[in-house]
Amino acid sequence: MLVYDKIRPEELDRRELQLTLLACSTILILGAGLALLMYPVVFSRSNAPSGLMLRNAFYGFCTLSALLAMYLVDRQMTILRLRRQIAEQRRRAAESRIEASAELLNAIPNLTSFKDRLAMEYRRAAAAAQVLSVLVITVKLPEDVASTPAAISRLSDAAKAISRRLREQDSVYVLRPSCFGTILPNVTRAIAERISERVAEGLSDAAGATNRFSYKINVVNCPATSSSAHELQEAVLNVLPHEDSLRSVAEEAF
Secondary structure, rough: HHHHHHHHHHHHHHHHHHHHHHHHHHHHHHHHHHHHHHHHHHHHHHOOHHHHHHHHHHHHHHHHHHHHHHHHHHHHHHHHHHHHHHHHHHHHHHHHHHHHHHHHHHHOHHHHHHHHHHHHHHHHHOOOOOOOOEEEEEEOOOOHHHOOOOOHHHHHHHHHHHHHHOOOOOOOOEEEEEEEEEEEEEOOOHHHHHHHHHHHHHHHHHHOOOOEEEEEEEEEEEOOOOOOOHHHHHHHOOOOOOOOHHHHOOOOOO
């Protein structure tokens, strides 16, 4: 039995169709065999009073056998048609989710906007003698997903998880196809670490038990790690992953 139980998921529909054809063939064969055995008995008594009743029963049996086989074939074709419709609806729903995710990623400010905002916030912090922190979140997708459209959906989920865990006045920026950043004005490194932990919790929830993606969060603080706007920008760029290692379908969203 173990030989017949080894059915791969992609062969399930074909095996089910084979089973239905086998059942229909069995019904027809058994019906035809029984009809052949009944035929001599039925038509040998054609002149008997019960001959008409036996012939009607014989014809009814043959008709019911044929109708049962046709019914099984019709039900199987209906099931196959419904499955194809469900698969098509799922495909369209997946495409819609990917399109919505791509639109969301396109709506997030890019690296150029991040650099402009970072320079402005640095000048403001330097003038007011305040601190400034930056979070750089790198999302790592599985290799078998990074080159598929599903990567866009996972990056979008990561971006939404990051945004929900930040303060209301903070914004998310796309620094690389799989890397996000946020600027935290007047936030010390200790507070930035707590915000980082909160973001990590949100990303863990979005990744789920199946580990849809992994992540790494870096904290860059000014003036602890830099004494100028240029040094701060270089410190942020140094923790970004190389673009060559992130060439994937996800880049089409940008």
